[in-house]
Amino acid sequence: MNFYHHPPAAAAKTLLAAEGLPTADLAAEHFAHFIACGPEDSPDAVVGLELYGDVALLRSLAVSPGARGKGYGGALVAEIEAYAQQLGVRELYLLTNSAEAFFSRRGYSSVERTNVPETIRQTAEFSSLCPASAVCMHKRIEAR
Template sequence: MKHLIQPIPLSASVEALLAENQLPISDLQDTSKIALFGCVSNTQVSGIVGLELYGHVALLRSLAVAGTARGNGLGDALVAYAERHAVQQGVGSIYLLTTTASGFFERHGYHPVAREDAPAAIARTSQFSNLCPSSSAFMVKSVGG
């Protein structure tokens, strides 16, 4: 199935989808470093992913798919879109934190890494430093130069 994914602004419907999936929204107000991409159908956000860019590294975050849109590859398409965008921006490694989806991300080429090996820019993010529990899986994928 083909999904139309595009940059989207932070909105009440984006925040609602993230909250519905127990994902943090408190740090999204400062969107200067956070790019949001989503799939919107019939004015409803059916999927969202975020990417925080820090030079040659990035933090993949806020991946959520509405319950009614699950099972058709939208999560895969969102991750692929964010990865392509990161590569276009010169990112070489994408990091993420997850409490529930490590298997999903392993299927996409991400692998666990020790939190103490986090690049300084990633370690300073609110996701890493205080929003995601220390029990979260910390993962990385090399995506290019």
């Protein structure tokens, strides 16, 4: 599986939108911390980070319907975690409406929103784009 950083914004946003994930707050520069696999003009899967010092918001994990069941999601999460470690991130947070079991199997646990750092709570995804019913999850990682 070949991964590449900084996928073309338009192609990544197309996949995210098709999978029902928020894109309204994503400008081209946000994709500097995204990783994708598959063709650059039509990625099979993407995932991204929003960095805030030693904490980050893991966001926008999407796998196209034709690529599901091939391990792309798990491989991308492992890849983005390794990338986060290289950048000195120690804690990852995410919001999910439908993938709680997927992330639980990868070491993430549910956390109350009130226990999330203020920098993460103030992100557009956290404060307005994801519904209040979304599950908030956390994973502590060791910085390299």
